[in-house]
Amino acid sequence: xxxxxxxxxxxxxALHAVIVPLALLWLLPIWMMIVFASMEDSAIFSAEVQLWPxxxxxxxxxxxxxxxxxxxxxxxxxVVAVIYTAASVVLTSMAGWALARYRFHGRGLVVSIILGTxxxxxxxxxxxxxxxxxxxxxxxxxxxxLIVPPLFNSLGVLFMRQAFTMMPADLFDAARIDGVSExxxxxxxxxxxxxxxxxxxxIILFLHSxxxxxxxxxxxxxxxxxxxxxxxxSLFGLLDVSWGxxxxxxxxxxxxxxxxxxxxxRFFMAxxxxxxxx
Amino acid sequence: xxxVSLEGVSKSFGAIKVIHGADLxxxxxxxxxxxxxxxxGKSTLLRMIAGLESISHGSLRIGDRLVTDVxxxxxxxxxxxQSYALYPHMDVTENLSFGLRMNGNKAADTxxxxxxxxxxxxxxxxxxxxxxxxxxxxxxxxxxGRSIVRKxxxxxxxxxxxxxxxxxxVQMRVExxxxxxxxxxxxxxxxxxxxxxxTLADRIVVLRAGHIEQVGTPLALYTDPDNxxxxxxxxxxxxxxxxxxxxxxxxxxxxxxxxxxxxxVVEVALSQPLxxxxxxxxxxxxxHAQVGSPGPGTFTTTIDVxxxxxxxxxxxxxxxxxxxxxxxxxxxxxxxxxxxxVVGVPPDKAILFAxxxxxxx
Numbered sequence: 001x002x003x004x005x006x007x008x009x010x011x012x013x014a015l016h017a018v019i020v021p022l023a024l025l026w027l028l029p030i031w032m033m034i035v036f037a038s039m040e041d042s043a044i045f046s047a048e049v050q051l052w053p054x055x056x057x058x059x060x061x062x063x064x065x066x067x068x069x070x071x072x073x074x075x076x077x078x079v080v081a082v083i084y085t086a087a088s089v090v091l092t093s094m095a096g097w098a099l100a101r102y103r104f105h106g107r108g109l110v111v112s113i114i115l116g117t118x119x120x121x122x123x124x125x126x127x128x129x130x131x132x133x134x135x136x137x138x139x140x141x142x143x144x145x146l147i148v149p150p151l152f153n154s155l156g157v158l159f160m161r162q163a164f165t166m167m168p169a170d171l172f173d174a175a176r177i178d179g180v181s182e183x184x185x186x187x188x189x190x191x192x193x194x195x196x197x198x199x200x201x202x203i204i205l206f207l208h209s210x211x212x213x214x215x216x217x218x219x220x221x222x223x224x225x226x227x228x229x230x231x232x233x234s235l236f237g238l239l240d241v242s243w244g245x246x247x248x249x250x251x252x253x254x255x256x257x258x259x260x261x262x263x264x265x266r267f268f269m270a271x272x273x274x275x276x277x278x
Numbered sequence: 279x280x281x282v283s284l285e286g287v288s289k290s291f292g293a294i295k296v297i298h299g300a301d302l303x304x305x306x307x308x309x310x311x312x313x314x315x316x317x318x319g320k321s322t323l324l325r326m327i328a329g330l331e332s333i334s335h336g337s338l339r340i341g342d343r344l345v346t347d348v349x350x351x352x353x354x355x356x357x358x359x360q361s362y363a364l365y366p367h368m369d370v371t372e373n374l375s376f377g378l379r380m381n382g383n384k385a386a387d388t389x390x391x392x393x394x395x396x397x398x399x400x401x402x403x404x405x406x407x408x409x410x411x412x413x414x415x416x417x418x419x420x421x422x423g424r425s426i427v428r429k430x431x432x433x434x435x436x437x438x439x440x441x442x443x444x445x446x447x448v449q450m451r452v453e454x455x456x457x458x459x460x461x462x463x464x465x466x467x468x469x470x471x472x473x474x475x476x477t478l479a480d481r482i483v484v485l486r487a488g489h490i491e492q493v494g495t496p497l498a499l500y501t502d503p504d505n506x507x508x509x510x511x512x513x514x515x516x517x518x519x520x521x522x523x524x525x526x527x528x529x530x531x532x533x534x535x536x537x538x539x540x541x542x543v544v545e546v547a548l549s550q551p552l553x554x555x556x557x558x559x560x561x562x563x564x565x566h567a568q569v570g571s572p573g574p575g576t577f578t579t580t581i582d583v584x585x586x587x588x589x590x591x592x593x594x595x596x597x598x599x600x601x602x603x604x605x606x607x608x609x610x611x612x613x614x615x616x617x618x619x620v621v622g623v624p625p626d627k628a629i630l631f632a633x634x635x636x637x638x639x
Contacts, residue, residue: 173363177350178380181380
């Protein structure tokens with residue numbers, strides 16, 4: 001018994017000897033981002049490496065705000081991400097429900113096409129999409145252009161289709177016999193049961209929108225409609241860049257996502273692993 | 279009126295036909311049980327009555343209404359599923375009232391019906407619990423309660439007790455029988471459990487490969503089966519089938535030589551004589567086989583296995599042959615594996631089947 005617990009301890013120590021340095025390595029860039037966000041540019045580029053934050057966070061933020069009206073870009077990002085996430089969750093879950101639970105001609109073909117779109121690189125899609133939205137519809141620098149084109153999300157559709165497929169069909173049959181309409185079944189039976197998956201999908205979609213760079217860069221070049229990542233990126237071409245400010249912007253972009261993930265990881269893991277084991 | 283009438287009802291999945299022109303009339307207030315081996319179509323037929331599967335051909339009436347193409351919720355039926363199909367995120371009250379609430383039923387009437395069903399099924403103290411906080415039997419009672427609150431013309435049960443342990447199954451069986459008595463509603467019940475079928479049914483419908491083989495009271499199916507399949511399917515342990523050949527026919531009795539049992543000769547009542555040499559199968563229920571002393575219509579066999587059940591013992595012989603034999607002996611006996619016993623076939627209890635399984639009368 002004693003030797004068994006000793007083996008377990010040694011195995012645990014060996015495991016942690018690998019895991020802890022890897023975790024620190026992963027955390028290092030995030031830590032350095034925080035450190036740089038609180039330093040003057042001269043200190044950032046000095047040969048002497050500093051590992052502890054300075055006291056210039058607020059000043060750097062003011063410089064960034066003066067340069068970009070960064071708070072406004074954050075607001076734009078939040079509005080876009082929230083509306084996109086809500087709308088996409090509604091649309092993808094409805095599409096997933098239909099593909100999971102209704103038998104109709106061509107269902108397999110529709111699923112194959114949706115799956116097929118996942119194999120297309122985004123860069124193949126983005127040019128025609130840009131031409132259509134900007135030139136044909138004239139929607140550059142509008143909320144619609146920022147939110148609507150990425151709305152249909154094949155990953156989300158397949159994710160929700162899988163979630164609904166795994167649910168026992170008897171539940172929905174029981175509701176049909178109770179005279180409940182298809183919409184009510186979706187709304188009152190299927191969606192509440194899919195809550196962990198919906199939470200996971202919401203996190204994925206919110207992150208996707210929050211981190212989206214290429215599409216907002218193409219479609220919104222007006223300062224008033226810039227999202228935060230695009231606004232930050234716009235600084236890099238300038239001669240006189242406040243790198244401390246850029247790092248403050250990066251911290252402000254990263255922190256909410258970390259908080260969301262930490263608080264919702266329970267749902268996230270439940271959703272991602274649902275159905276993996278009985 | 280809760281009568282159910284099926285006329286030439288068929289079901290096909292693509293090119294595969296699973297129900298072949300079923301005709302069946304179920305009277306108002308009758309308890310009808312569908313039985314048959316796995317894959318015979320009994321659950322499919324029930325789901326067709328429920329409206330969960332479409333009817334490819336034929337027509338279905340519930341009461342006076344033609345409901346072949348009517349939505350499940352408008353057929354005046356309710357259904358209890360094997361898996362209970364309770365909504366896991368709703369408590370018992372919400373589960374019971376869900377259908378009524380969604381259909382805009384008045385709140386006062388809904389809560390009255392829920393209270394009524396809860397009282398009938400002794401669920402009063404469980405109304406605030408979620409399904410995961412209930413035992414298997416309690417869950418099944420909630421599922422039945424959900425059916426009751428709808429006040430349907432016809433109750434459908436799809437193997438409702440299969441997920442319960444043996445003791446609970448007996449309890450719930452009695453409960454369902456009591457409910458039928460109290461509500462007086464038409465009930466259609468699917469099971470593969472012989473005991474459930476025999477004890478609950480007013481009439482049993484035996485299905486095989488999508489065909490209705492026979493419809494009748496439990497005792498009629500047991501004592502007077504129409505064919506070898508029904509004879510073998512109804513009754514536990516199953517009926518013995520002994521191969522034989524027809525010989526002479528005298529005074530309305532057909533002599534049959536049991537070729538697999540030492541050429542014992544049994545004279546069975548038969549109105550139409552069979553040509554000599556016609557192959558037949560002689561059916562004999564285990565409890566009708568008599569252990570005794572040698573004489574006409576007897577043969578000797580060696581016991582392979584004995585099952586002692588207290589009041590009855592089952593003697594198994596020829597278990598490795600194509601013609602296994604089971605003999606039920608009432609009372610306490612000391613038979614052992616390896617013993618030789620003389621088995622007698624009472625001619626008035628034997629049933630003859632032709633080689634194709636049809637009954638010879």
